Amino acid sequence: AQSVTQPDIHITVSEGASLELRCNYSYGATPYLFWYVQSPGQGLQLLLKYFSGDTLVQGIKGFEAEFKRSQSSFNLRKPSVHWSDAAEYFCAVGPILTGGGNKLTFGTGTQLKVEL
């Protein structure tokens, strides 16, 4: 069965500092990997995704993530955090179901706090 681990429940960084959120997955084949962000009162917004090819993927809002097969990791990074990045971040893994679709398995999330 697939699973996702986000080892950091809470992270606090200063505005302008760099950020790395960790994600490890367990999956029997090449996974489809996602990072979502959830702001208060908002739905989950897709930041970026990895399907195949280049292991460094760029997303919205200046985020990027690197797929490392050897470490079963898909860590999210941002060079300089803005106060508006404070939110909860979820890593997810999913296969392609027979007939299409994508049943996602999410991690427990990392709550990011940004200090001004």
Place this chain on the structure above:
Amino acid sequence: GAGVSQSPRYKVTKRGQDVALRCDPISGHVSLYWYRQALGQGPEFLTYFNYEAQQDKSGLPNDRFSAERPEGSISTLTIQRTEQRDSAMYRCASSLEQGVEQYFGPGTRLTVT
């Protein structure tokens, strides 16, 4: 264009009552997913539709939970005889056919008292 919408946004109900949660997907999205998110957890898959066909309901926790999508557009998740443990955020997502990008709605916060 309009995103995924869900109603109601908040629902408070007494234990034992039935509730119906509605999801209106993005126009043209044929796949629709329901997830449940407990406090402090990530969303957990409940069920999935492709057009009007329920393709996978393996995540529904018990037979009090059911979902339908009779015309391949709007979906309703129904919980019968609600229990306090059903309190959670219920999220709906939609995607294009064969699509892997899911677009989530704002969720319905259900509180069972």
